Amino acid sequence: xxxxxxxxxxxxxxxxxxxxxxxxxxxxxxxxxxxxxxxxxxxxxxxxxxxxxxxxxxxxxxxxxxxxxxxxxxxxxxxxxxxxxxxxxxxxxxxxxxxxxxxxxxxxxxxxxxxxxxxxxxxxxxxxxxxxxxxxxxxxxxxxxxxxxxxxxxxxxxxxxxxxxxxxxxxxxxxxxxxxxxxxxxxxxxxxxxxxxxxxxxxxxxxxxxxxxxxxxxxxxxxxxxxxxxxxxxxxxxxxxxxxxxxxxxxxxxxxxxxxxxxxxxxxxxxxxxxxxxxxxxxxxxxxxxxxxxxxxxxxxxxxxxxxxxxxxxxxxxxxxxxxxxxxxxxxxxxxxxxxxxxxxxxxxxxxxxxxxxxxxxxxxxxxxxxxxxxxxxxxxxxxxxxxxxxxxxxxxxxxxxxxxxxxxxxxxxxxxxxxxxxxxxxxxxxxxxxxxxxxxxxxxxxxxxxxxxxxxxxxxxxxxxxxxxxxxxxxxxxxxxxxxxxxxx
Ligand code: NDP
Numbered sequence: 001x002x003x004x005x006x007x008x009x010x011x012x013x014x015x016x017x018x019x020x021x022x023x024x025x026x027x028x029x030x031x032x033x034x035x036x037x038x039x040x041x042x043x044x045x046x047x048x049x050x051x052x053x054x055x056x057x058x059x060x061x062x063x064x065x066x067x068x069x070x071x072x073x074x075x076x077x078x079x080x081x082x083x084x085x086x087x088x089x090x091x092x093x094x095x096x097x098x099x100x101x102x103x104x105x106x107x108x109x110x111x112x113x114x115x116x117x118x119x120x121x122x123x124x125x126x127x128x129x130x131x132x133x134x135x136x137x138x139x140x141x142x143x144x145x146x147x148x149x150x151x152x153x154x155x156x157x158x159x160x161x162x163x164x165x166x167x168x169x170x171x172x173x174x175x176x177x178x179x180x181x182x183x184x185x186x187x188x189x190x191x192x193x194x195x196x197x198x199x200x201x202x203x204x205x206x207x208x209x210x211x212x213x214x215x216x217x218x219x220x221x222x223x224x225x226x227x228x229x230x231x232x233x234x235x236x237x238x239x240x241x242x243x244x245x246x247x248x249x250x251x252x253x254x255x256x257x258x259x260x261x262x263x264x265x266x267x268x269x270x271x272x273x274x275x276x277x278x279x280x281x282x283x284x285x286x287x288x289x290x291x292x293x294x295x296x297x298x299x300x301x302x303x304x305x306x307x308x309x310x311x312x313x314x315x316x317x318x319x320x321x322x323x324x325x326x327x328x329x330x331x332x333x334x335x336x337x338x339x340x341x342x343x344x345x346x347x348x349x350x351x352x353x354x355x356x357x358x359x360x361x362x363x364x365x366x367x368x369x370x371x372x373x374x375x376x377x378x379x380x381x382x383x384x385x386x387x388x389x390x391x392x393x394x395x396x397x398x399x400x401x402x403x404x405x406x407x408x409x410x411x412x413x414x415x416x417x418x419x420x421x422x423x424x425x426x427x428x429x430x431x432x433x434x435x436x437x438x439x440x441x442x443x444x445x446x447x448x449x450x451x452x453x454x455x456x457x458x459x460x461x462x463x464x465x466x467x468x469x470x471x472x473x474x475x476x477x478x479x480x481x482x483x484x485x486x487x488x489x490x
Contacts, residue, residue, distance in 0.1 A: 018331070018339045020334070020337055021337055021338040021339055022334060022336045022337050022338075023114075023115055023118075023125045023129075023336045023337075023338060024115075025115055025119070025336065027111070027112065027115075028112055028115050028116060028119075030062050030063050030116065030119075030202065031063060031205075032063055032064065033050060033063060033064040033065070033066075034063060034064070034065045034066060034201070034202075034205045034225070035066050036066050036068055036072055036075075036076070036222075036223065036224050036225065037205070037208035037211070037221070037222060037223040037224075038072070038075050038076045038079050038219075038222050038224070039075075039079035039082075039083075039218045039219045039222070040079075040211075040212065040216075040217070040218025040219060041218070042208070043072075043075070044066070045066035045067060045068055045069070045072050046069055046071040046072050046075070047066070047067050047068065047069035047071075047072060049066070049067040049069075050064040050065060050066055050067060051064065051065060051067055051198070051227070052064050053065055053120060053198075053199065053200070053201055053202060054199075055119050055120065055122070055379075056121070056122040056199075056344040056345060056346055056347060056348075056379055056380045057119075057122050057334065057335050057336075057343065057344035057376070057378075057379040057380075058378055058379055059378050059379055059380075062119060062120060062202065063202065065201045065202075065205070065225040066225050066226070067225065067226045067227065067230065068195075068224035068225060068226045068230045068233070069226075069230075069233075070233055072224055072230075073193070073224055073230065073233040073234055073237060074237065074239075076193045076222040076224050076234075077164055077166075077193055077222075077234075077237045077239040077240060078239065079218070079219035079222050080164040080191040080192060080193050080219055080220075080222050080239075081163070081164050081191070081239050082219050083191045083217055083218065083219030083220045084161075084163055084164060084190070084191045086217060087186075087189060087190075087191055087217060087220050088160075088161045088189040088190070090189075090217075091148075092147050092148035092149075092150065092189075093147070093148040095147045095148070095186065095187065095189065096144045096145070096147035096148050096187070097144075098186070098214055098215075098216055098220075099140050099141075099143055099144030099147060099183065099186060099187060100140075100141065100144040101214040101215075102140045102210060102211070102214050102216070103137045103138075103140035103141040103144060104137075105210045105213055105214055106133065106136055106137040106140065106175075106179075106210065107134075107137045109206070109210065110129070110133045110134070110137070111129075112206065113128075113133050113136075113175060113203055113206055114128040114129040114132070114133045115128075115336070116202050116203055116206060117132055117133070117174060117175055117200075117202075117203050118335045118336055118343070119202075119335075119336070120174070120199075120200050120201070120202040120203065121171060121172075121174060121199070121200045121346055122299070122335050122343045122344030122345060122346050122379075122380070123298050123299070123301075123335060123343045124335050124337075124340040124341060124342070124343040125335060125336050125337070125338055125340070126338055126339075126340070127297065127298060127343075131176075131460075132173055132174075132175055132176045133175065135176050135179070135460055135462070136175045136176045136178070136179035137179075138461075138462045139176075139179035139180060139183045139462045139478075140179060140183045141462075142183070142462035142463060143183035143184050143186070143187035143462070143482075143483075144183075144187065146184075146187050146480070146483060147186075147187040147188075150188065150483070150487070153480055153483065154487070154489055157489040157490060158489070158490040159188070159483075159487040159488070159489055160189075160487065160488045160489075160490065161188050161189030161190045161486065161487065161488070162188075162190055162241040162242045162265060162486060162487070162488060163190060163191075163239075163240075163241035163242070164190065164191055164192070164193060164239055164240050164241055164242075165181075165185045165190045165191070165192050165193070165240070165241070165242045165243075165244060165486065166193050166234040166235050166237060166240035166242070166243050166244075167181040167182070167185070167192060167193070167194040167195070167234075167243075167244045167245075168194075168195045168231040168234060168235060168243075168244075168245045168246070168247065168255075169181060169194065169195070169196055169197060169246050169247075170197050170246050170247045170248075171197035171198075171199045171200040171301075171346050171347070172298060172301040172302060172303070172346070172402075173298070174196055174197065174200040174201075174202075174203045174204065175203040175204070175207065177246055178194060178196065178203070178204055178207060180246075180477045180478065180482075181194060181244050181246075181477075182194060182221060184477070184482045184483050184485075184486055185242075185244075185486050186220065186221070187483065187486075188483050188486035188487050190241075190242065190486050191219060191220050191221070191222075192220070192221050192222065193222045193223075193224060193234055193237075193240065194221070194222070194223050194224070195223075195224050195225070195226060195230050195231045195234050196223065196225060197247075198225075198226070198227045198228075199346055199347045200346070201225045204223050204225070205223070205225075207221075207223070208221075208223050228251070231251075232254075232255075232258070235255050235258070235259065236258060236259075240264060241264060241265065242264060242265040242266075242485065242486060243255065243259060243264055243265070243266045243267075244266075244267050244475075244477075244485065245266075245267070245268050245269070246268075246269040246270075246303070247270065248270065248271060248400075249270040249271045249400075249426075249471045249472075249473075252268040252270040252473055255268070256268065265485055266475070267467075267473070267474065267475025267476075267477070267485045268473035268474055268475065269303065269466075269467060269468065269472075269473050269475070269477060270303070270426075270428075270468065270471060270472050270473040271303055271400040271402075271426055271428070271471065271472060272303045272304050272305065272307075272400060272426045272427075272428030272429060272468065272472050273307055273308060273397075273398065273399070273400055273424045273425075273426045274294075274304055274305060274306050274307060274308065274426075274428060274429040274430050274431065274449065275306070275308045275309075275310050275417075275420065275421035275424075275430050275431070275447075275449075276290065276291055276294045276295075276306030276308065276309050276310065276430070276431040276433075276457060277310040277311075277411075277417050277421060277430065277431060277432050277433065277443065278291070278309070278310070278311045278312065278315070278319060278433040279312050279414075279417075279432075279433060279434040279435075279436075279439065280312040280314045280315045281434055281435040281436060282315075282433035282434050282435065282455075283433075283435070283455075284315065284318065284319055284322060285322065286433075286455065287319065287433040288319070288322045288323050288326050289326075290306075290431060290433060290455070290456060290457045291306065291309055291323060291406070291457075292323075292326055292327070292330070293457050293458055294306025294307075294431060294457035294458055295307055295309075295404065295405070295406045296327075296330060296341065296342060296384050296404050297458055298343075299342060299343060299344070299345055299346070299382070299403060299404050300401065300402060300403045300404040300405060301345075301346055301350070301402055301403070302402075302458065303400075303428055303472075304428050304429035304451065304458065304466075305402075305458075306406075306429075306430075306431050306457050306458075307400070307401060307405070307406060307407065308397060308406075308407050308409060308421075308424075309406055309407070309408045309409070310409050310410070310411050310417055310420055310421060311408060311409075311410055311411075312410070312411060312412070312417075313410045313411065313412050316408075316410050320386075320388065320408065323386065324369060324371070324386070327369075327371045327384050327386065328371040328372065330342055330371070330373075330384055332373050332375070332381065332383065332384070333376060334376070342384055342404060344379045344380050344381060345380040345381060345382050345403065346380070347380065348380055350380070350402065350403070351380040351381075351382060351403075353401075353402070353403070354382050354401055354402070354403035354404075354405065355382070357395060357396055357399065357401045357403070357405065358385060358396070358401075358405060360394075360395045360396065361387050361390070361394060361395070361396035361405075361407070364391070364394045364395065364396075365389065365391070365394075366387040366388065366389050366390045366391075366394060366396060366407070367387065367388045367389040368385060368386075368387055369385070369386045369387075369388070370383040370384065370385050370386075371383065371384065382403055382404055382405075383404070384404045385403075385404060385405045385406065386405075386406045386407075386408060387405070387406065387407045387408060388408045390407045390408060390409055392409065392420065392423055394407070397409065398424065398425075400426070414439065414442065414443065417443070418443065418446045418447060421447055421449075422446075422447060422448050424470075425470055425471040426468065426470060426471050426472045427448040427449050427450065427468050427469030427470040427471075427472045428449060428450055428451070428467075428468040428469075428472035428473075429449050429450060429451040429452070429453070430447050430449040430451070430452045430453070431452070431453045431454075431456070431457045432444065432452060432453070432454050432455070433454075433455055434454075434455070440454040440455075448469045448470065449468075449469065450465075450466060450467045450468045450469060450472065450476075451464075451466060460478075461478070462478055462479070463478070463479050464478055464479055465477070465478045465479040465480075465481035465482060466478045467481075
């Protein structure tokens with residue numbers, strides 16, 4: 001007797017329902033308004049302007065943050081410059097102690113930081129709790145370890161700090177990106193002016209409080225909130241010796257152009273359109289988990305997201321069937337619920353961008369699949385989406401969508417996989433799924449990607465350098481390499 005096969009939608013209906021398990025928020029104190037963290041104090045902005053920051057899952061205002069203008073940014077750079085002398089002359093082991101202290105404080109306040117990160121950015125609490133915050137603490141811990149070993153790290157080179165670092169970060173991993181920027185800069189003896197993203201400033205404001213708790217010398221870290229204009233004031237300030245930027249390729253190019261000839265050091269960590277390549281000998285169930293983690297983690301707001309699935313033609317059908325079933329079991333909804341897999345899209349603007357890209361995919365002829373799932377009435381949401389019948393020329397196969405949208409392409413031979421994987425202006429990351437170690441090495445050698453994951457995806461470690469080729473930017477963050485952009489080596 002033939003057994004009737006269930007469609008993904010039928011399986012979804014029969015999935016287990018979980019009781020709501022929202023993370024408590026009563027231990028969180030979000031101030032109604034925040035000022036600028038300059039010279040170790042919270043200062044009223046000269047601009048006298050503030051803007052709201054909202055919870056993208058509810059559209060409710062959480063707080064108001066200051067908008068730093070030219071005078072404010074100048075105050076911050078002057079404070080950082082004043083702090084640079086004493087900080088850079090401090091004995092390296094004392095500098096390390098401050099970084100260890102910050103790391104410990106992040107661990108102690110992890111629950112609070114995770115909840116605020118989720119409320120301000122929309123990411124599921126299980127991700128902010130288990131990924132963002134522990135990795136942020138690990139970064140400070142890791143670079144604390146280097147602070148007093150720079151002479152051994154770069155033997156016979158006399159490493160010296162550069163001065164004030166101007167750092168601009170995006171909204172997808174707010175505290176983690178802050179840690180990627182601030183930890184190596186401080187470990188190398190520099191001081192910092194950092195601008196968080198307009199839509200996610202709150203964890204940076206909590207970090208300002210952590211700096212005060214750690215008794216970090218005033219001015220060593222300064223945080224100026226604002227929009228893109230504030231970011232451009234930070235990077236163009238003549239007192240800034242080194243610029244570190246993570247964000248879109250478009251703004252990265254603008255910054256690179258504006259800094260040409262200034263003598264400032266620059267590192268850019270920009271967009272991506274990573275290929276996640278599955279060979280026919282791959283363990284399919286594990287690969288499905290890797291694909292889901294690759295593109296639906298953090299709603300796909302990930303620069304190294306595996307947004308192009310390249311699957312060997314012979315297994316395309318069974319793999320896609322498994323993937324669709326898995327998609328139908330993902331839970332979308334309240335980001336503060338511990339069982340939520342897909343949270344809210346970070347902002348209305350980002351939602352509109354995703355909707356526009358998805359519409360272009362349909363228009364160009366790709367076939368869309370979205371599981372049945374109810375979207376909450378308020379907030380910004382987008383269903384996990386997958387496109388088949390995608391041609392390499394489609395916008396959804398070429399441009400960064402930065403949302404939970406996967407484009408599926410097929411290949412027949414390893415050489416074709418390499419060619420398709422490299423057929424992108426970006427070069428940040430890639431994934432290879434196969435049973436053969438020799439094939440992993442063969443593929444990794446040929447792919448123009450800063451990181452190649454083998455039989456896994458989206459794994460991060462502070463000791464491992466991360467960065468891109470081509471339009472994904474230049475310079476490396478993490479590991480020993482992450483110190484180099486912050487040092488002069490004689
Ligand atoms: P942006 O590149 O505009 O933002 C990144 C950071 O740069 C933010 O802090 C932003 O401030 C700031 N910024 C904006 N303009 C300037 C400027 N001229 N000079 C200096 N700093 C500036 O990204 P968006 O937030 O606008 O997102 C747009 C698209 O970029 C996304 O859809 C996604 O595709 C991509 N993106 C990629 C990221 C990555 O890691 N690869 C991260 C974020 C976005 P503010 O937030 O106030 O605008």
